Every structure is written in structure tokens, then in C-alpha cells.
Amino acid sequence: MLKGISPLLSPELLKTIAAMGHGDELVIGDCNFPADSMNQRCIRCDGLRATEVLDAILQLFPLDTFVEAPVTLMATQPGVLDGDPPIWKEFREIVDKYEGADKKFQQIERFEFYDRARKAYATVATSEQAYYACIIIKKGTLV
Numbered sequence: 001m002l003k004g005i006s007p008l009l010s011p012e013l014l015k016t017i018a019a020m021g022h023g024d025e026l027v028i029g030d031c032n033f034p035a036d037s038m039n040q041r042c043i044r045c046d047g048l049r050a051t052e053v054l055d056a057i058l059q060l061f062p063l064d065t066f067v068e069a070p071v072t073l074m075a076t077q078p079g080v081l082d083g084d085p086p087i088w089k090e091f092r093e094i095v096d097k098y099e100g101a102d103k104k105f106q107q108i109e110r111f112e113f114y115d116r117a118r119k120a121y122a123t124v125a126t127s128e129q130a131y132y133a134c135i136i137i138k139k140g141t142l143v
Contacts, residue, residue: 006056013043016122017061020139024121026061028053030133031126038114041122050128051090054135058098064140069106071095072136074113085132 001007005014020026028050029035036042045053063070073088088105095103108116116136117123126133 006059008045008048008052008056009060010043010045013045013057013124016041016043017057017139020121022139022141023064023066024139025116025119025136026057026139027117027120027123028057028135028137029117029123029125030128030130033117033123033125033134034114035117035123035125038117039120039123043122043124045124045126048126048128050126050130050133050135051087051094053124053126054091054137055094055097057137058094061137062140062142063095063099063103064138066140067138069104070138070140071103071105072113072116072138073105073107074132074134075107075109076132077110081131085130087128087130087133091135 017026027038030050076085092105113134120136
């Protein structure tokens with residue numbers, strides 16, 4: 001254990017986010033996301049919600065300020081839900097807490113999201129059961 005670092009961040013996840021550079025992307029997937037087959041670097045966070053993992057990561061992880069939208073969500077399929085998935089509000093609250101309300105989110109179609117996930121630095125597999133709880137965050141700089 002380390003002081004000041006969430007116990008939700010395993011040594012493997014800490015090493016991964018520390019090794020990432022400016023512009024690298026990290027995918028946090030829900031329980032239905034094919035995280036293991038998307039990327040060679042897959043960190044398991046079994047038993048944790050995507051929101052818990054995002055909150056723990058953003059305590060240490062700066063979002064990119066050189067892109068318009070450093071946060072990407074998987075867009076909903078037409079006719080599946082009325083309005084935005086409730087978890088998106090939770091994601092927004094977490095990002096706002098650490099990065100301010102000016103950070104833009106973008107939505108991309110499911111298969112485009114999968115293509116981005118394959119190119120990401122790593123994926124994180126969670127046990128999140130909420131619909132459309134997959135998110136990509138782009139790492140920024142400290143200065």
C-alpha cells in the first residue's frame with residue numbers, strides 16, 4: 001500500500017498509467033466489453049465499477065488539453081435507450097471533479113470505438129453492469 005493512492009489501483013494499473021505518454025489512450029470497459037481481445041495490455045479490475053476505476057485513475061492522470069475532446073464514449077444504438085445512459089452523468093461528475101467542467105466529451109459509434117480500443121495503450125476490464133459504460137481517456141501533460 002502507498003499513502004495517498006487509491007487501493008483500487010493495482011500495481012499493474014499504476015505501472016501502466018505511469019508509463020503512458022502524452023496522447024496515449026486508456027480504455028475502461030464495462031463487463032460486456034471485449035477488453036482481452038481488444039488489446040495486448042489488458043488490466044483486470046474484477047469486482048469494480050467503471051466509475052470507481054475512473055475516479056481512482058483521474059486522481060493521478062491528467063487529461064489531454066491539446067485536443068478538443070479528451071474523453072470518448074461509445075455512442076448508444078438507436079432505439080436502445082431514451083436519452084443518455086445514466087452512467088454518463090456519473091462519468092461527467094468524475095471528470096468535472098478532477099479536471100473542471102470545460103473538458104469536452106465526444107461519442108463515437110461502437111465499431112469505431114472498438115478500432116480506437118485496439119490502438120489504445122491499454123484496456124481496463126471492469127465488472128461494470130451499466131449500459132454504455134465504456135470510456136476512453138487521453139493522457140495529457142502535467143505542465
